[in-house]
Each structure stands twice: as structure tokens, then as C-alpha cells.
Amino acid sequence: MVFYAQHHESVLGESATIDRTPFDKFSVKPFLKWPGGKRWIAQKLALCISKRLSNRYYEPFLGGGAIFFGLCPRKATLSDINSDLINTYIQVRDKPEEIIDGLKKLSVDKESYYHIRKEEPKDLVERAIRFLYLNRTAFGGIYRLNLNGKFNVPYGGGSRTPELLWRDGLIKRASHALQGIELAVSDFEKMMNKSRYGDVIYCDPTYTMIHNNNKFIRYNEKNFSWKDQERLSLVALRALKRGTFVLISNASYYPLCELYHPFKPIKLARKSLVSRKSKFRREIQEYIFVLTPDEIE
Structure with a gap:
């Protein structure tokens, strides 16, 4: 089950009419299985993004690419540090x-x-x-x-x-x-710094917490550290000031709220699908920060 913060229901809602001009008229199923992938909420996030996207789409933590494939934008820069x-x-x-x-x-x-x-x-x-x-x-x-x-x-x-x-x-x-579509092996900061007015960035980094810096599950040989989380927030806020709409999925962890103040997170919950047996699948809570240019001075 997915839970939304009440004051943000309209952000991921389904009531608005969508201008499909920047998109091909189809979406496709991702070809990769990926830990922490967003297939479970790809439709809603793609709808949210499509309302804002008038130029280029950026996804600097590509992984399985569920959001990209849900959108199928004609102009996109997809990147990851995994060569x-x-x-x-x-x-x-x-x-x-x-x-x-x-x-x-x-x-x-x-x-x-x-x-x-x-x-x-x-x-x-x-x-x-x-x-x-x-x-x-x-x-x-x-x-x-x-x-x-x-x-x-x-x-x-x-x-x-x-x-x-x-x-x-x-x-x-x-x-x-x-x-x-542009594909690049790159750190997120380099790609995100390219964004301009009318672009959209969606970030889905490996979730790391301050107290768990060296124990988090590794998807790459290099952890995404708390310092990286801090750097991501700074890069995202700079992109926001350039007129870029930014969405960031992250762990349900309160100190992250300080990094993205004054933007409050949407709270989500889902079942983990890593275990083969449903009784061992624990509930995972997540945040999504929606950084909207017209909400800043």
C-alpha cells in the first residue's frame, strides 16, 4: 500500500490534463531487475514528471530505469557511475x-x-x-x-x-x-549541473543514513555516503534555482528533511520483494522530495 502526505496529494495525483508533446506515445517495461527499483510507483511518478517536463529529462542514478521507460521522453540524459x-x-x-x-x-x-x-x-x-x-x-x-x-x-x-x-x-x-537518448558514465553532480529551465531531474540514490555509513548494502564497490547525500541536496537545490523541477527518492530518515528544507517529503510505504517468501517481506518506508521551482522565491 502507498501512503501520501495529505498536502501533497495533488503533486502525484491523476486529475491534470497532460501535454504529451515532449514524449513518444508509449511506455515500455524495463528490461532489468534492479534493487530498489521504482516499478511499483513508476506510473504515478511518470505522470507527475510529464506535467512539468518541457525540455530535457535527467536521471543520474539510472539503475533499472523504470521512470525513464514509463515516460519515454524524446530528450533525455541517463547516467550512472556503474560503467x-x-x-x-x-x-x-x-x-x-x-x-x-x-x-x-x-x-x-x-x-x-x-x-x-x-x-x-x-x-x-x-x-x-x-x-x-x-x-x-x-x-x-x-x-x-x-x-x-x-x-x-x-x-x-x-x-x-x-x-x-x-x-x-x-x-x-x-x-x-x-x-x-544520451547515455553517460558519470557522477551525478556533473550531469545535474547541466540542467536548465524546463528540465526535470529524477534522482534515486542508494539509501544511506548517518549511523549506517559503513554497513549499508552495497550495490557498487563504492558506497553512496552521507557526504554524498549532502552533496546531492546542494546540487539539487542549485538546479531548482535554475528552474529545474527535481524529484528525489530517498530513505524515510528524518535528518534528510533538514537537507531539503523547506520542502517536506511525501511519505511512501511498500513491501520489500527481495525475499522469495511473502512472510519475510518487510515493509519499507521511503521519502520523495518534490522540489518545485515556483515554490521558491
Whole structure:
């Protein structure tokens, strides 16, 4: 169940008429499973963003790209510090048929999984194929690197397979949506500093808290620290002053409110989907900060 702060209901509501001019008239399903992904609220966030977007869309913590694929804007800059992730998006955009052909050749079983997990191909298409294979066959679709930058998620087993990537047309539809889209390996600050009036930025960083700085689950070999949270808030507020509409998903953690004052968070709640058994899925609470240019002096 999703809960909204009462005074913000109109922000993510569904009553306004949308000008679809900056968008293609479709949305597509993301091709990646991603920890902390926003599929569960992508429709509402995409609607909120579409009311404000008149120029370029920025997503500097790309991950599974659920919001981008819900929007399918014609002008977008998508970035992440994960070079393998961005390479996968580039290859899906530019060489979807090669990706599909390569995936079809791979066996899905425990022995094959661990063999492929150990490989480190140099060819960029092969790296993307490996990335997609692991994403679709690893336990829970989790992406996790150890301190040495090595993927270390165990085999998922069961019905996990990359087959739906071509069977359901996920790769081809994603490739179409990504045509003409800028993709970059970059720290968030560099990309966000490019935004101007009429742009929209959506940020979904790894959630880190002050007291948990060194114990938070790692999705990359480098943690997103509390100092990064502070830096993100400063960069976001600077973008706001340039006339950029900014949305930031984050942990339900009160000290974050001080970083984005006077903007109050929308409070959300959902069930974690990491565990296979529903009885072990705990409720996760989150904030979304909506930074609106016309609400500042």
C-alpha cells in the first residue's frame, strides 16, 4: 500500500490534463531487475514528471530505469557511475539483435551461471550479454559487487531465465525507447549541473543514513555516503534555482528533511520483494522530495 502526505496529494495525483508533446506515445517495461527499483510507483511518478517536463529529462542514478521507460521522453540524459550498467544500455540501444542472439546461446543452469559469472569479456557486446544473463538468473535479480568490484550474487535457480527479454520483446522495445537518448558514465553532480529551465531531474540514490555509513548494502564497490547525500541536496537545490523541477527518492530518515528544507517529503510505504517468501517481506518506508521551482522565491 502507498501512503501520501495529505498536502501533497495533488503533486502525484491523476486529475491534470497532460501535454504529451515532449514524449513518444508509449511506455515500455524495463528490461532489468534492479534493487530498489521504482516499478511499483513508476506510473504515478511518470505522470507527475510529464506535467512539468518541457525540455530535457535527467536521471543520474539510472539503475533499472523504470521512470525513464514509463515516460519515454524524446530528450533525455541517463547516467550512472556503474560503467557495466551504462554499457548494457548502450548495447541494447545500438545492437539489440546481437544481444538477443548472444543470450539465446547461453545455457541456464548452476554450472553455466558460475562459469559466466567468473568471466570478464573485453568485447562490449559480450559484456552486455553477460550483464543481462546474470541479472536474469541471479538470486532475486540482485546486483551486488564486493569491495574488489566483482559480481558476487549466487545463482537464483527456479524459473529465472533471460528468455522473456526476447520472448516478450523487452530488448527491442527498450532499444526503440533509447534511440537518440544520451547515455553517460558519470557522477551525478556533473550531469545535474547541466540542467536548465524546463528540465526535470529524477534522482534515486542508494539509501544511506548517518549511523549506517559503513554497513549499508552495497550495490557498487563504492558506497553512496552521507557526504554524498549532502552533496546531492546542494546540487539539487542549485538546479531548482535554475528552474529545474527535481524529484528525489530517498530513505524515510528524518535528518534528510533538514537537507531539503523547506520542502517536506511525501511519505511512501511498500513491501520489500527481495525475499522469495511473502512472510519475510518487510515493509519499507521511503521519502520523495518534490522540489518545485515556483515554490521558491
